Amino acid sequence: MKKVIYISLLILLANAVFAKIIRVGKQRAVKTIQAGLVLALDGDTVLVDAGTYHEKNILIKKSISFIGVNHPVLDGDNKFEVISIRANGVLVDGFHIINTGISSIEDYAGIKVYSSRDAVIRNNILNKTFFGIYIEYGVNCLVENNTLTANSKVEQESGNGIHAWKSDSLRILGNTITGHRDGIYFEFVKNSVIWRNVSEKNLRYGLHFMFSNNDAYYCNLFRNNGAGVAVMFSKELKMVNNIFEENWGDGAYGLLLKEISDGFIENNKFYKNTSGIFMEGANRIYMDKNVFEANGWAMQIQASCADVTLVHSNFMGNTFDVGTNGSLVLNTFNNNYWDKYEGYDLNKDKLGDVPYRPVSLYSMIIQQNPPAMILFRSLMSSLLDKTEKLLPSLTPENLKDEHPLMKPLPL
Amino acid sequence: MKKIIKYVIIDILRNKIMLGYTLFLLVISLSIFNLEDNSAKGLLSLLNIILIIVPLVSLLFSAIYVYNSSEFLELLVSQPLKRKTIWLSLFSGLATSMAFAFLIGAGVPILLYEATPTGFMMLGAGLLLSVIFVAIAMLAAVMARDKAKGIGVVILLWLYFSIIFDGLVLFVLFQFADYPLENIMVGVTAFNPIDLSRILILLKMDVSALMGYTGAIFKDFFGTRLGLIVSFFVLVSWVVIPTWLSLRKFKHKDL
Numbered sequence: 001m002k003k004v005i006y007i008s009l010l011i012l013l014a015n016a017v018f019a020k021i022i023r024v025g026k027q028r029a030v031k032t033i034q035a036g037l038v039l040a041l042d043g044d045t046v047l048v049d050a051g052t053y054h055e056k057n058i059l060i061k062k063s064i065s066f067i068g069v070n071h072p073v074l075d076g077d078n079k080f081e082v083i084s085i086r087a088n089g090v091l092v093d094g095f096h097i098i099n100t101g102i103s104s105i106e107d108y109a110g111i112k113v114y115s116s117r118d119a120v121i122r123n124n125i126l127n128k129t130f131f132g133i134y135i136e137y138g139v140n141c142l143v144e145n146n147t148l149t150a151n152s153k154v155e156q157e158s159g160n161g162i163h164a165w166k167s168d169s170l171r172i173l174g175n176t177i178t179g180h181r182d183g184i185y186f187e188f189v190k191n192s193v194i195w196r197n198v199s200e201k202n203l204r205y206g207l208h209f210m211f212s213n214n215d216a217y218y219c220n221l222f223r224n225n226g227a228g229v230a231v232m233f234s235k236e237l238k239m240v241n242n243i244f245e246e247n248w249g250d251g252a253y254g255l256l257l258k259e260i261s262d263g264f265i266e267n268n269k270f271y272k273n274t275s276g277i278f279m280e281g282a283n284r285i286y287m288d289k290n291v292f293e294a295n296g297w298a299m300q301i302q303a304s305c306a307d308v309t310l311v312h313s314n315f316m317g318n319t320f321d322v323g324t325n326g327s328l329v330l331n332t333f334n335n336n337y338w339d340k341y342e343g344y345d346l347n348k349d350k351l352g353d354v355p356y357r358p359v360s361l362y363s364m365i366i367q368q369n370p371p372a373m374i375l376f377r378s379l380m381s382s383l384l385d386k387t388e389k390l391l392p393s394l395t396p397e398n399l400k401d402e403h404p405l406m407k408p409l410p411l
Numbered sequence: 412m413k414k415i416i417k418y419v420i421i422d423i424l425r426n427k428i429m430l431g432y433t434l435f436l437l438v439i440s441l442s443i444f445n446l447e448d449n450s451a452k453g454l455l456s457l458l459n460i461i462l463i464i465v466p467l468v469s470l471l472f473s474a475i476y477v478y479n480s481s482e483f484l485e486l487l488v489s490q491p492l493k494r495k496t497i498w499l500s501l502f503s504g505l506a507t508s509m510a511f512a513f514l515i516g517a518g519v520p521i522l523l524y525e526a527t528p529t530g531f532m533m534l535g536a537g538l539l540l541s542v543i544f545v546a547i548a549m550l551a552a553v554m555a556r557d558k559a560k561g562i563g564v565v566i567l568l569w570l571y572f573s574i575i576f577d578g579l580v581l582f583v584l585f586q587f588a589d590y591p592l593e594n595i596m597v598g599v600t601a602f603n604p605i606d607l608s609r610i611l612i613l614l615k616m617d618v619s620a621l622m623g624y625t626g627a628i629f630k631d632f633f634g635t636r637l638g639l640i641v642s643f644f645v646l647v648s649w650v651v652i653p654t655w656l657s658l659r660k661f662k663h664k665d666l
Contacts, residue, residue: 296617319617369585369588371584371593372581374599374600374606374610374629375581376613376617377455377613377617378462378573378577378606379462379574379577380578380581
């Protein structure tokens with residue numbers, strides 16, 4: 001047994017020793033990347049000098065490290081997919097990829113991973129790509145510190161920034177994505193993490209989850225996307241420490257939760273969105289320590305949600321705190337701070353003695369009859385709200401915070 | 412004309428009610444800004460004052476002042492002065508002092524604590540509303556000879572502009588809920604200066620909520636420079652038209 005281990009160690013070492021570096025550049029022996037790739041064997045490194053390369057589709061079929069020195073430009077001439085990875089353990093580092101083809105049949109991407117394991121894609125700059133980085137059937141891939149920019153105008157002619165399909169154990173870290181259709185798109189992706197990315201000014205969603213279970217996203221910034229962030233038809237998701245900012249418009253949400261089960265939403269900040277969170281058919285969601293500030297609606301919970309728990313959150317300066325569309329309430333609100341709370345605290349336990357009802361009558365009226373927005377904050381609407389507070393009739397009886405906090409939490 | 416304006420202003424400034432109104436506004440605005448921990452809530456309370464108290468005081472004070480100075484008006488009319496000059500001077504005097512009271516009472520705290528676009532919009536709206544309701548009150552006062560009746564009319568007018576009008580609009584909105592009323596609503600606001608000023612302030616204050624579908628229509632109109640100019644002219648015409656009507660009436664009035 002020991003012999004086997006020694007021998008295999010020796011083979012590994014030999015491999016490391018004999019792995020060679022192939023340099024590609026105008027002044028080198030190897031002039032083109034395609035030629036360099038032909039020369040390379042598994043485990044080799046292809047180093048590309050700075051410059052501009054028009055090499056059509058660069059297909060990597062060996063487990064190599066493909067590294068750019070000072071960001072050489074790989075130009076797809078608006079016709080080709082630039083880098084295609086069809087081998088395990090490929091590293092793509094430090095390229096500047098521009099002008100992929102645009103097609104309505106094929107999903108051309110700046111860098112595409114086909115059915116491979118352990119791909120590492122990092123420090124690349126992608127400009128004017130259709131899809132940016134595309135991973136299909138990828139396992140344990142890392143996408144790190146890439147900058148993706150597109151300036152598409154219509155959804156039909158634009159692809160997603162980082163697109164992952166039927167993959168497992170991906171890590172998407174520290175990327176910056178602007179101007180794509182969806183910043184980051186996950187469909188059938190499991191056990192993956194999205195961490196420290198910035199996704200802004202994308203045409204549709206900053207982040208889009210479909211049928212992706214057991215994933216987590218932490219510390220991301222989603223700002224000014226066409227419709228915010230959408231998380232749909234997924235289970236067991238963790239959303240922690242993210243910032244959702246300035247997603248404005250009808251049908252634009254800081255965070256859209258549709259048919260989500262067992263979600264965990266903690267420590268996020270929702271700032272200046274038309275709706276901070278919009279929930280539809282969400283089940284068993286636990287929300288803790290979130291901040292809702294200066295949103296149109298801090299939260300809209302449709303009556304189709306059940307077992308949503310919202311605790312220890314701050315609601316400040318929102319036009320409406322909570323909106324809903326029915327009288328059925330199967331959700332729990334407790335110990336939140338609401339700046340519109342007008343109750344008192346006689347026993348000084350820092351909890352209000354009367355419950356707070358975050359749904360105002362006028363938000364129900366606007367839900368039914370949107371043009372009534374024109375009378376918002378008039379004496380008429382304040383009177384309606386006040387009477388409703390004394391004698392609740394239209395607003396759901398059970399939607400209330402039994403023990404609201406008197407002071408905001410330090411979040 | 413200048414002399415009469417000067418006399419009217421001095422007379423009003425000596426008036427205890429005017430001083431009280433200024434102090435009231437000042438105390439309320441200062442305490443609002445000092446007591447509320449976030450300034451958004453302060454602005455909200457201030458909004459209610461601007462939309463409710465300012466029109467009420469403007470209307471009542473101006474109407475009562477016009478009735479009380481009926482003898483003075485008679486005296487002026489017997490002098491070789493044009494009636495137009497007399498009436499316009501009275502209006503200018505009243506409007507200047509109401510606007511001045513608002514500027515001191517609410518304007519100074521706004522500038523001190525909330526010198527933001529929202530604050531400036533509130534300041535502008537408050538000033539315009541002060542002047543608009545002076546004009547409306549003078550129209551009411553010249554139409555009704557009897558003081559009690561005149562004041563009654565003025566109070567009704569206030570009720571109409573601050574509640575009844577909105578109630579009617581809400582009623583129409585629900586009766587015709589199946590029709591696209593958004594654009595019509597934009598037009599309807601022109602008929603109520605309080606609503607118009609409120610929407611202009613809302614566009615600065617609740618911009619996130621207004622970005623929804625209907626809100627976007629309002630924003631597309633009022634939020635643009637053109638919309639702002641149109642709204643301003645509508646508000647100014649709320650000063651000009653009542654003043655012109657009351658002037659026409661006053662010219663031929665048997666005092």
